[in-house]
Amino acid sequence: MNITVLGAGAWGTAIAIHLAKRHSVMLWDRNKKVVSETVQTRQNMTGLPGFTLPESIILTSRFEDAVAHGSGSDALTIIATSVSGLRSVSGRLKDSGVINLIWLCKGFEENTGLLPNQVVAQTLGSQVDMGVLSGPSFAQEVAAGLPCALTVASMSMSLRKIVVEAANGGNMRIYSSDDVTGVEVGGAVKNILAIATGMSDGVGFGMNARAALITRGLAEITRLGVALGGRPETFMGLTGMGDLILTCTGDLSRNRRVGLEMAKGKTLETVIAELGHVAEGVRCAQTVRMLAAKAGVEMPITNAVVGVLFDKVSIKSTVSQLLARHVRDEADTLYLKEP
Numbered sequence: 001m002n003i004t005v006l007g008a009g010a011w012g013t014a015i016a017i018h019l020a021k022r023h024s025v026m027l028w029d030r031n032k033k034v035v036s037e038t039v040q041t042r043q044n045m046t047g048l049p050g051f052t053l054p055e056s057i058i059l060t061s062r063f064e065d066a067v068a069h070g071s072g073s074d075a076l077t078i079i080a081t082s083v084s085g086l087r088s089v090s091g092r093l094k095d096s097g098v099i100n101l102i103w104l105c106k107g108f109e110e111n112t113g114l115l116p117n118q119v120v121a122q123t124l125g126s127q128v129d130m131g132v133l134s135g136p137s138f139a140q141e142v143a144a145g146l147p148c149a150l151t152v153a154s155m156s157m158s159l160r161k162i163v164v165e166a167a168n169g170g171n172m173r174i175y176s177s178d179d180v181t182g183v184e185v186g187g188a189v190k191n192i193l194a195i196a197t198g199m200s201d202g203v204g205f206g207m208n209a210r211a212a213l214i215t216r217g218l219a220e221i222t223r224l225g226v227a228l229g230g231r232p233e234t235f236m237g238l239t240g241m242g243d244l245i246l247t248c249t250g251d252l253s254r255n256r257r258v259g260l261e262m263a264k265g266k267t268l269e270t271v272i273a274e275l276g277h278v279a280e281g282v283r284c285a286q287t288v289r290m291l292a293a294k295a296g297v298e299m300p301i302t303n304a305v306v307g308v309l310f311d312k313v314s315i316k317s318t319v320s321q322l323l324a325r326h327v328r329d330e331a332d333t334l335y336l337k338e339p
């Protein structure tokens with residue numbers, strides 16, 4: 001199969017390495033220097049240093065070439081940019097001949113508060129078969145060929161089949177879902193909880209606190225996701241609980257690292273500057289707080305993260321406030337709006 005990956009960041013490069021084992025892969029990036037360095041060294045020193053790209057991966061900064069490669073009913077195009085690049089990159093695919101399109105980004109669009117599928121619906125309408133590939137997946141582990149399980153979500157059964165055929169195999173297992181909203185909300189909000197867990201671990205609150213944050217974080221994700229139209233069971237799966245556990249506990253997570261570094265007393269600006277990659281949880285935390293308020297869903301951990309990130313609230317005082325909240329029956333808080 002011809003597959004085009006648009007965006008040679010960490011994840012785009014890793015998925016290209018996986019797919020190139022069985023398919024003809026073209027990897028595009030807007031940054032000509034990244035492309036030419038990667039062509040020369042066969043390593044993406046900016047996006048994913050330390051991993052050799054197979055010779056078969058064709059690198060390009062010519063968008064038209066990449067689109068041509070991923071066009072047609074038997075080809076696949078994958079957008080691997082951050083959420084912030086999704087609108088412009090998908091917009092460039094209008095009337096392009098791309099028929100099968102998925103994206104990998106996890107977050108809500110800043111300013112609009114839209115999920116990725118809503119952004120692509122605005123740019124492309126019903127022109128393409130579209131969906132999202134998500135789940136617990138650190139780029140470095142996928143590039144190293146370690147075992148991994150993901151979920152493709154799409155309303156199109158034929159696209160789900162194409163993505164499974166393309167990506168399932170070797171050490172990667174692909175499940176399918178038609179709950180696009182549920183899958184996208186899980187992938188977006190877990191990033192905020194990973195920041196919370198990084199903060200908690202960073203100040204030394206210990207493993208009991210970490211487990212509580214993950215569990216209560218899953219309740220927050222599920223409440224918001226159900227309010228936005230996702231199905232409760234989706235949040236128990238790979239793109240909900242699975243990705244939440246990975247990102248909250250794995251030190252490869254950039255979102256977790258934001259929390260860990262802020263716990264050392266660094267400012268958010270310093271941490272972001274040092275990161276060198278996108279931390280989607282920082283970008284969408286305020287949006288999620290706003291969406292939750294609008295939907296009448298209580299998200300105390302998310303609100304606490306926003307306070308620490310943007311309002312200079314201290315980590316220790318925000319945890320005291322979380323613990324001092326009124327007590328209630330646990331079962332009442334899992335999927336339903338809290339009173």
Ligand SMILES: NC(=O)c1ccc[n+]([C@@H]2O[C@H](COP(=O)([O-])OP(=O)(O)OC[C@H]3O[C@@H](n4cnc5c(N)ncnc54)[C@H](O)[C@@H]3O)[C@@H](O)[C@H]2O)c1
Pocket residue numbers: 007008009010011012029030031047080081082083084085086088089104105106107137138139140276277278280
């Ligand atoms: N890194 C991972 O392990 C991983 C795993 C799963 C999902 N994701 C998600 O995938 C997305 C990308 O993550 P990443 O780790 O590759 O990020 P990254 O910071 O390494 O790379 C981001 C990429 O997006 C491109 N980009 C940004 N804005 C653009 C625009 N307007 N036009 C064209 N290109 C643009 C950049 O050039 C770069 O290639 C994020 O939403 C992330 O949450 C990452």
Ligand SMILES: O=P(O)(O)OC[C@H](O)CO
Pocket residue numbers: 106135136137138139191194243246247252253254255256278279280
């Ligand atoms: O490094 P993070 O925190 O962006 O997380 C990467 C992936 O989303 C993990 O599945």
